[in-house]
Amino acid sequence: MKLKKIFLPLLAALLFAGCSAAPEAQAPSGKFDAEVDYLIVGGGAAGIASAVEAADQGIENIMIVEKTGMLGGAAVYSGGIFGGVETEVTKALDLHVDVEDVIAEQQREKHYILDEELTRLTIESAGKTIDWMIDTLGVQFQPEVIVKDGYGTLQTIHLVEGEGSGLREPFEKAIADRAIDVRLNTEATALIMEDGRVIGAECVNENGEPIRIKAKATLMATGGYSANGDLMAAVAEQNRYFQTSNLAYQTGDGLVMATAAGAGVQNLDQVQVYLREVENRTSQFPYMFTIFVGQDGRRFMDEKRTAQTWNQEIKDDVVDLYGRTGVDYFWSLADEASLQMMQIADAAKDHEGVVVADTLDELAQKTGIDAETLKATVDRWNSFAAKMEDEDYGRTTQFWFPISTGPYYALKTTFFSSVCHGGITKNQNAQVTRIDGSVIDGLYAAGEVTTVTNSNGYTISNAMTFGRIAAQHVAASIQATK
Incomplete structure (x- = not known):
């Protein structure tokens, strides 16, 4: 089955016609209130992983803007479920599952809508992400790896001690230890573009004041869109039947902003x-x-x-x-x-x-x-x-x-x-792409805002994996310009 790709540069207008003004990618006119090397929009698992990796890669000026009053996003309310093979935990148990079997099961369960290259990258990286969480973030996992009902047939599921809430303290400590600038209650409203390149974002701060942030690279890590009924129905009409069990802030902000900047999207009916x-x-x-x-x-x-x-x-x-x-x-x-x-x-x-x-x-x-x-x-x-x-x-x-x-x-x-399996298209460097596969310079995406490249048990690790990949590519790009 071919991937369902659509290019929706006018998605915002479609979604909000008759409801509210649609955000548009902004030209760089006017002064900037802040300038950073790396701007991360969204402080969930993807954004936090990317910020930590970026700091450890030597990027000095990093900012997270998070529209709610706390870090962690949906991950800290989850069951703390992570699939992965060849981790520190599985090696201690002398447990070995073939990654090819995991990839094959993922594709079967999603009826082969998953991008082959990105799915392989996701699954092959999942174990390394778990080890990184243990060694770098200090996340505690239970000593057993299980087959979990509803999460496939393979013994790959790692469980965080304390479920999702067990991620909160390691997340917050990792950000604080690296002195990363975090702006809570600050909502991004539009990307700023210059000559086809994203150079930052317009936001509204905690005082309700508009601010403009210039960045060498920007990561969209804003989560899914299932709490936005208008958006759900606009991208796939049959979704109008479904209410959401997700948090109220899962409103698809990043999806709308990225498509206004020319991003492609796919699998929005999933x-x-x-x-x-x-x-x-x-x-x-x-x-x-x-x-x-x-x-x-x-x-x-x-x-x-x-x-x-x-x-x-x-x-x-x-x-x-x-x-x-x-x-x-x-x-x-x-x-x-x-x-x-x-x-x-x-x-x-x-x-x-x-x-x-x-x-x-x-x-x-x-x-x-x-x-x-x-x-x-x-x-x-x-x-x-x-x-x-x-x-x-x-x-x-x-x-x-x-x-x-x-x-x-x-x-x-x-x-x-619950989980949205469609979203912004990206490549193996987590760079956002247009419908023809070309890269939108300066713009990256990770987490539920992007199209799914995983199935059972790999949702959060997928977000963190691509958050780290984005940071590594940004660091290399910045270094290359020096």
């Missing part, structure tokens, strides 16, 4: 989705239920597919359901026996939003589902459970619970968007 309650975007309670039915009372998917592996298929199934039923939710169903077996029946009765009924007819009345359709769907599922074979959707899970013992439970459910 968004990973996770099961959540309609009224509680952080709850994973629906995973405990047995089957899902639409408002039409019918099953529509294999409920036990993992979001990481089957994200696009799940997303397509949900889009089809919502288009058919006209509502943007479905119902997770379970019975008393299954929830008692999992020892959560009492919790389910007390859980806000759970509909409980003594009979399926009563459950249908409370949920607005046609009773005869619902009962037929449940009867069909029960026949599958009895023989442990799903003739409709090929479900293979061992949890073959029938829905036959009252009371019955229903929970209004949907899928929320």
